Amino acid sequence: MSETPAADIYDLAVIGGGVNGCGIARDAAGRGARVLLLEQGDLASGTSSASTKLIHGGLRYLEHHAFALVRESLIERERLWAIAPHIIHPMRFVLPWTKGLRPRWMLRLGLFLYDHIGGRRALPATEAIDLRRHGAGKALKPGFGPAYCYSDGWVDDARLVLLNARDAADRGADVRTRTAVVRLExxxxxxxxxTRTTQGAEQPYRARAVVNATGPAVLDLLDRAHRPTDRHIRLVRGSHIVVPRLFDHDHAYFFQLPDGRIFFAIPYERDFTLIGTTDRDHQGGLDHVVPSDEEIAYLCAAANRYFARPIAPADVLWSYAGVRPLVDDGSGRPEAATRGYRLDIDGAPGEAPLLSVFGGKITTYRHLAAEAVEQLKPYLPALQGSDWTADSPLPGGDFPMTGLAELTAGLARDYAFLTPATLDRIARAYGTQARVWLGDATDPSGLGLDFGHGLSEAEVRHMMTREWAQTSEDILWRRSKIGLRLNREQVERLESWLEERA
Incomplete structure (x- = not known):
């Protein structure tokens, strides 16, 4: 082949626009590398937007003796809150003791470890409560008494991915969505x-190193690159349902089930309750992953064991599922499989490396990214410095970790024409970046068309120009969750507006 001009060569090509891929792209771009990020669909369109929306240590992993993973996750929990206090916030979880399931001593011991092995500082400690007197008991069936209340964090998972990509791009990364890799050699x-775009256009790229962060498709990409591996992954599907609000407070619940599994019930988007997750080995394709009827019925039945108000599949307003690419550690049950990760490098010294990411969980993505970039440093002289992302805010997160209420109050003062619900949503999505697109608007007309429930033309334009949104699904279900509220006519109006500008 003819010699390639250095200006046309990327230091690092990251394949996969999920949380791990975008985290690695951000870290590497911030250390001086010329980075290309390739995603065959929309950012966070796979597993990374189908989580339980938690930044947590993984309390249940303690009984599988995954102490190192839990400790790493707990350390990351407050770090992530500090760099993204708009999209991450603390949440208190209520864990009822249920007679005949895990004994009380086991719950107390697990929560003691949870409070102490991860360097908890800002989050409140665990406390024992009585559901007969605590407000969280009102929504439950009679008979529940002793319980524990502990801390973890909530995250807008899709926006976490997006903000990592945005910061990577602001630091010079070239982000290409809807661009599939068809050959890698x-x-x-x-x-x-x-590569080939969804419109069919083909484009070649060259890079000194590649990261395979394709999640459930990690082995498929290795096959296409003709790089065999003895690593195995286990594809586990986690499904969730969203129903009308089952309780009127801001605590979440951590529930046990007789089959040994657990599930969460979490306040969601002010008016809803998110329930999940399942753990099922996934045998199908990866293009359109949805919960099975059996999984939806399972989650409804699980909720009905605890909540006073029963739900049925007909009450489900939205459901979603994601496939987790877990390291296959030989566990018999899918819920017991490790949520840890492995990083494998294929490439001798002096040879272009291929680093593949196996496994992982959203809470540890930043630490995973830093470790991946460190492993690439011997191959890429452009990578300078050490881990920097632990203290650098994500876009919009440059305010104190306890300062969201003050930020929201400032927006309410300057944009008094917006409803409290819309102001709350905007503050939690954009943080200090909200003013970039709110601008000097003094009334609703200053933001252009209103597509419903506070979604304005100005916001949609911002999503398209700064956040890579192209379709109504990108806008309504990943950049926001306004899809839960819009009716068919409103969605069609948005889609017509987008078609006119395509």
């Missing part, structure tokens, strides 16, 4: 990457 010290 190593030649003359470089990776040659052939």
């Amino acid at each position: 190593r030649d003359e010290g470089l990776w040659h990457i052939q």
Whole structure:
């Protein structure tokens, strides 16, 4: 092949626009590398937007003796809250003791470890409560008494991915969505990457190193690159349902079930309750992952064991599922499989490396990214410095971790024409970046068309120009969750507006 001009060569090509891929792209771009990020769909369109929306240590992993993973996750919990206090906030979880399931001593011991092994500082400690007197008991069936209240965090998972990509781009990364890798081969010290967009346009790229952060498709990409591995992954599907609000307070619940599994019930988007998750080995394809009827019925039945108000599949307003690519550690049950990660590098010294990411969980994505970039440093002289992302705010997160209420109050003062619900949503999505698109508007007309429930033309334009949104699904279900509120006519109006500008 003819010699490639250095200006046309990327230091690092990251394949996969989920949380791990975008985290690695951000870290590497911030250390001086010329980065290309390729995603075949929309950012966070796979597993990374189908989580339980938690930044947590994983209390249940303690009984599988995953102490190192839990400790790492707990350390990351407050770090992530500090760098993204708009999209991450603390939440108190109520764990009722249920007769015949895990004994009280086990719950107390697990929560003691949870409070102490991860360097908890800002989050409140665990406390024992009595559901016969605590407000969280009112929504439950009679008979529940002793319980524990502990801390973890909530996250807008899709926006976490998006903000990592945005920060990577602001630091010079080239982010290409809806661009699939169709061929990947190593030649003359470089990776040659052939891509195809959803419109059919083909484009070659070259890079000194590649990161395979394709999640459930990690082995498929290795096959296409003709790089065999003895690593195995276990595809586990986690499903969730959203129903009308089952309780009128801001605590979440952590419930046990007789089959040994657990599930969460979480306040969601002010008016709803999120219930999940299941753990099922996934055998199907990855293009359109949805909960099975059996999983939806299972989650409804689980909720009905605890809540006074029963729910049925007909009450489900929205459901979603994601496939977790877990490291196959030989566990018999899918819920027991490790949520840890492995990083494998294929490439001898002087050879273009291919780093593949196996496993992981959303809470540890930043630590995973820093470790991945450290492993690439011997191959890429452009990578300078050490881990920097633990203290650098994500876009919009440059305010104190306990300052969301003050930020929201400032927006309410300056944009008094917006409803409290819309102001709350905007503050939690954009943080200090909200004013970038709210601008000097003094009334609703200053934001252009209103698509319903506070979604304005100005906001949609911002999503398109700064957040890579192209379709109504991108806007309504990943950049926001306004899809839960819009009717068919309102969705069609948005889609017509987008078509006119395509």
